[in-house]
Amino acid sequence: MFFNVSGLLRENTGASRRFSLENDPPVHRGHVELIRMPKGVLVRCDADVVVDDRCSRCLVPFGYPEHISFEEIFVQQVDPSSGAHFPAPDEPDLFFIALDHTIDITEAVRQYTETAAAMQPLCRPDCPGICAECGQDLSMAMCDCPRRPVDSRWAALAALKLSANG
Numbered sequence: 001m002f003f004n005v006s007g008l009l010r011e012n013t014g015a016s017r018r019f020s021l022e023n024d025p026p027v028h029r030g031h032v033e034l035i036r037m038p039k040g041v042l043v044r045c046d047a048d049v050v051v052d053d054r055c056s057r058c059l060v061p062f063g064y065p066e067h068i069s070f071e072e073i074f075v076q077q078v079d080p081s082s083g084a085h086f087p088a089p090d091e092p093d094l095f096f097i098a099l100d101h102t103i104d105i106t107e108a109v110r111q112y113t114e115t116a117a118a119m120q121p122l123c124r125p126d127c128p129g130i131c132a133e134c135g136q137d138l139s140m141a142m143c144d145c146p147r148r149p150v151d152s153r154w155a156a157l158a159a160l161k162l163s164a165n166g
């Protein structure tokens with residue numbers, strides 16, 4: 001996801017460009033706004049992404065949709081008119097405009113997609129998962145291991161909700 005900003009860098013603070021994103025994994029669709037700032041370019045990104053993940057119960061790989069939205073400054077390193085280099089700011093974890101005046105938002109999108117990913121994704125809400133005793137994938141076939149209630153905490157929570165509603 002590259003954007004050439006050599007033109008934008010020659011414009012005044014506040015100048016902007018808008019681009020659409022489509023089918024550029026993990027982005028399904030979205031848009032990017034690039035805004036000229038005194039020391040670089042502010043990237044505003046809004047996108048529907050597909051998170052590639054594994055089901056937390058049965059470990060099957062699957063993708064699911066999430067939305068990401070972020071603003072990041074990409075720091076300018078060189079003046080496109082004069083070729084003069086700016087001193088690099090002494091801060092960690094900055095994004096930079098490349099020396100050829102391009103912005104690559106791939107890494108930022110990856111980081112925000114990772115943050116948006118579910119803690120315990122499920123391939124389907126009622127995924128039965130894998131038997132803790134024998135390792136059988138229970139969505140394919142049942143096994144003969146003795147069954148315990150899935151998780152007693154959920155049962156307690158359900159009872160609580162019932163009494164709250166009543």
Ligand SMILES: [Zn+2]
Pocket residue numbers: 055056057058059060122123124127128129
């Ligand atoms: Zn699953």
Ligand SMILES: [Zn+2]
Pocket residue numbers: 131132133134135136143144145
């Ligand atoms: Zn089993």
